Amino acid sequence: MATSARTRPLSPHLQIWKWGPHMLVSILHRATGSGMATVGTVVLVWWLMAAASGAEAYARFLDVFTLSSGSLNIVGYILLVGLTLSFFQHMLSGVRHLVMDVGANFELRSNKRSALMTMAGSILLTAILWAWILLGRGA
Secondary structure (H helix, E strand, O other): OOOOOOOOOOOOHHOOOOOOOHHHHHHHHHHHHHHHHHHHHHHHHHHHHHHHOOOOHHHHHHHHHEEOOOOOOOOHHHHHHHHHHHHHHHHHHHHHHHHHHHOOOOOOOHHHHHHHHHHHHHHHHHHHHHHHHHHHHHO
């Protein structure tokens, strides 16, 4: 007995899914984890090699990220603020996944709300941390 194409169930192709914040947070979780691992490893190895290679190599490393006064330049800010934002996004998304692993937060409304909260929370925590760093660190 042949089954017509109309009565067959559809495969869950990407075209039938509605884009939502929960999907974005899932993708961001993977991207931030990979990004932190890759960028962090490259910068760490570069820093270690520069430190082991002597004062001139270390000064060249510092010149990429800092001004002559010792404060960060635009590249340093982009790298460190980006890594900070990635860290907080990955951490909050991980906490969200941990809550879901125990069987909670599967109701669509609360799931979307928690996804939005992870994105807003990571931006807020990054802003708070960098405000603390730039405005004197309590000194």
